[in-house]
Amino acid sequence: MSAHDCIFDRAFGAFLFDMDGTVLNSIAAAERVWAAWAERHGVDVATFLPTIHGARAIDTIRRLNLPGVDAEVQAAFIAQAEIEDVEGVVEIPGARAFLNSLPAERWAMVTSAPRDLALRRMAAAGIGAPALLITAEDVQAGKPNPAGYLLAASRLGIEPGDCLIFEDATVGIQAAEAAGAPLMIITTTHQHPLETSHATLASYDAISASVDSDGQLRLKKN
Missing domain, CATH: 1.10.150 (DNA polymerase; domain 1)
Structure with missing residues (x-):
């Protein structure tokens, strides 16, 4: 079974999202x-x-x-x-609707941007601030160090391996791997095809999420 299929064949306790290049294009x-x-x-x-x-x-x-x-x-x-300067900052296709469909307490944003910049860019892209936002100020070491993702998982009360991380950039992918979490790589802003063993996604319009009978998050293809 491919990594892409595995993502749709299991449940997750939470979703963790990078910001730039993953939910918005800045x-x-x-x-x-x-x-x-x-x-x-x-x-x-x-x-x-x-x-x-x-x-x-x-x-x-x-x-x-x-x-x-x-x-x-x-x-x-x-x-x-x-x-x-937030001119031209826009959402990744379908990101806003997808985030809005998730239970607020079951997802977080983990960005390398400072908090004020993160909030500014999300506002520019029309994306509401999450209940949990981990920013540059919250960690001693930035990506590729997994500290941000580990902190987010801890605050949500979920083991990192039970979180699905959405990422786009190499250092973020390395951070997610170091955290021991499964990955969905957003390829919308990639100028060149990415060779990876992880699942990939070009648009959130292609997926939807639901909460199963055990209270876990599941992804499905639209």
């Missing part, structure tokens, strides 16, 4: 802000931009190891710039 806005920042700091934009997705800004800046650059100060600058 690539254009994020890349505008980061490209301008990279140019100011003498960083090659073309090679740098593919590395920003899915990670906390502070981790992205630290990886560059630029002399004389205060990563905390620059991460705060990036966050404010991204809060001010």
